[in-house]
Amino acid sequence: MMSLLSIQNLCVRFGTLEKPFLAVDGVDLNVDQGELLGIVGESGSGKSVSMMAMMGLLDGQGTVTADQMLFDGKELSSLGPREKRRIIGKDIAMIFQDPMTALNPSYTVGFQIEEVLKVHLGMDRKVRRQRAIKLMREVEIPDPERRLSAYPHQLSGGMSQRVAIAMAIACEPRLLIADEPTTALDVTIQAQIMDLLLRLQKERGMALMMITHDLAVVSEVAQRVVVMYAGQVAETGLVQDVFFHPAHPYTRALIESIPESCRGARRLSTLPGIVPGQYDRPSGCLLSPRCPIAQERCVVERPELIRYTSRAVRCHTPLIPLQELKS
């Protein structure tokens, strides 16, 4: 079965020609129809930037290159701006982290939802209004008729995120990208929004790419996961494989740092150091300064991403020897 979205060797370069900064370095991603893919990583891992680059939202800041960016068989980079706009917002939709700033404060919520319907589906006013109400009901906004004329600052965080979701699913997209959709919300609301997203995904058969730093969530809901570090893919595979038998030391460190993993221990497990930024990129493996099992080879040579069927690892010294992965 052909993937819905297939990205190969995506790179996003900032800075000058003399001193380029690769925020995204050779990322490969695939999502199948109806699949739930989790993308995890710390801040600075390039997970958001890669998706924004694919959607064309980086706006001239940074150079985006890729060997391939296929969506439903169409090569995205070869599309003209108008054709691309027919896909973005309609077949591929994205919701962002902070719902309080994601909505335009000068227009009503109803206007903003109906806008998508007007621009992409050409619906007329009455139909739009009805459909907007229906959408708001689907995302569990109570009293939608009245809420249509509300302004974003009159809504709470959870309510605003529901509006954002309504705008995103309005045109029945095949793929929804959710960039840390619950991070900025209260804990109780987080669970509600997660459930909402999952329900919508199942009901509509939508593919969902969930970008998050919350491993626990990913392990519960996703089928496959991509672990990113400093702009590169560290490891990818089926969730049960990656989380129960991690091959990359970074993945293991992430898993061990979840409080639940440390039950009984006196200290939370951490990985010392921070993600390298623009000025301190190691010349070898990007994790080498922090990696507990780094070898000499790791410090001088950048590892390549090595692929086996559903699994891929970028490491000179993977936790699971390559022979075992092949099987």
Place this chain on the structure above:
Amino acid sequence: MFSFILRRLAILIPTFFGITILTFLLIHLIPGDPVMTMLGERNIDPEMYKSMMARLGLDQPLHMQYLHYLGGLLQGDFGKSFSSQSSVWGEFAALFPATLELGICALLFGTVFGILLGVLAAIKRGSILDHGVMGLSLTGYSMPIFWWGLMLIMLFSSTLGWTPVSGRISLTYDVQPYTGFMLIDSVIAQIQDPEYNSGAFLDAVMHLILPSIVLGTIPLAVISRMTRSSMLEVMGEDYVRTAKAKGLSPRRVIFVHTLRNAMISVVTVIGLQISTLIGGAVLTETIFSWPGIGKWLVDAIFRRDYPVVQNGLLIVAILIILVNLTVDVVYGIVNPRIRHAR
């Protein structure tokens, strides 16, 4: 919303008193004896001197004079000009429409072109157009406007002969000051006597062009800069990113989503130009011999016509404060967050 306005008005009251104190003190600190100036500084009969002092109330202690002054103000008495003996308020009211007309035209010029250029510069950020607009804005901002006026007169009036040099309308036309606005009055005059006054309106327009450009230069510079930076700031906001993620066309993203929010800051700046306009009017009216309150105030200062200076400044200050208040209120209406505050 209502309480918002009330609170603003409440602040007005101490400010009003503060200004009256300021203008009162200003005049009374002037060295030299106003009575002597009035009477001509020759051999003055001590009796006349005393009676003049008493008439002007200058023989009373300072705070009594102030209270007297304040009392008069609250009754609407803004004093009489020393030289013309007509009421200061009357002179102000007669001359204000000229300045108002000039100011409105200048502001229109500055706003329309300012917003246009600012939006263009923001959309094409980093391009030659952007640098050009920024350069133009900086130059306008740095311009001594009295020189700018002279240069324009030199070019357009003397050399090219396209525009007249001074005044509001050629003396050949017979225009009655019904409204005080030459643009309106000239149309009325043209209707009243089509043969004699034909071309009066056009003439009035020609007289307005150069002064409006000169006076409007600084507002143009400020507004274009503000529009550009406001647009750029809004363009970086999350909701503009959402709009793009919705697949909206660039035109829609700019005109529906960005402009609307960028204009909020720009509106405030436009309103605040009133202060710049009045200050600039002083210089512009002097150069173009435009009979407005700027010229009136400067002439009064030279003439040592204290009532005019004192109360004229007072009226101007109150005007500016009222306009700023209106701008505040309009801002509150335009910005939905304040409008719908619970």
Place this chain on the structure above:
Amino acid sequence: MMNQVLSKNVSAASVVEMSYPSPLREFLSSFSNNKGALAGFCFLVLMVLAAVLAPWLAPHDPLMQFRDHMLQPPTWQDGGSVSYLLGTDEAGRDILSRLMHGARLSLVIGFSAVIITLLPGILLGLAAAFFPNTAGRLLMRLADIMMSLPSVLLAIAIMAVLGPGITNAMIAIAVVGLPGYMRIVRASAMSELNKDYVMASRVSGAGVLRLMFIAVLPNCMAPLIVQATLGFSSAILDIAALGFLGLGVQPPAPEWGTMLATARDYITSAWWVVTFPGLTILLTVLAINLVGDGLRDALDPKLKRAA
């Protein structure tokens, strides 16, 4: 900073390139990348040199009237001569020399006016921020009142009280600029006061004076420097305006604005008398504003994004 090299598994040191630029270098490189700011800065240096060296560099005495050469055009026109490069004015004085000496007047007055205002402006602004309910209210009310009159008008009114002349012009401009600095310092200080490091400082027992001058003030410097630069440029414009109206520096002193006051009558006959003084004002103010913009862009990275 960090980047710990690892454990027993590795013998060689980690080859990590660290190249954080220092704040001074970042500032200098940002400023020098701004071509406009550099150009403005160079022009200003030239202007300051011309002003300082005027008594020696200027070809003639600025007050000397050459009766035989009244209203002589600049060199490149018919009738001009090399000894009066930019021509002469209506009293036969060499315009170039007058411009150079005028630079001394404008730069000194402008600079002094800014300095005179800075100290009280900073003190009052800090007082307003640290005591918002007492001094703050009063000072802001005062500032509002002063700012309710256009600066030119207020300066004119003050000059009317004090009488014309250089020192009075300096005082008038200083007074007019005061509320502006007060507001900026107060706004800056108030936003700093809300920050955690001030809270931490307070908790560890810092007194008011220490908080004011050691903790808060350094962080207000950036907008203050920018405001001072822009204040310098508007001071020069105000001085010229006062001179033009006959209220500032009096003739025959070669202040640029004063030169323009008498030049009005010669628009049609002697364009150079009108053009050059004003052009000098424009270029000088433009240069200062370019430098001010460059400073602002270089000093405050947040503003860099929007400007």
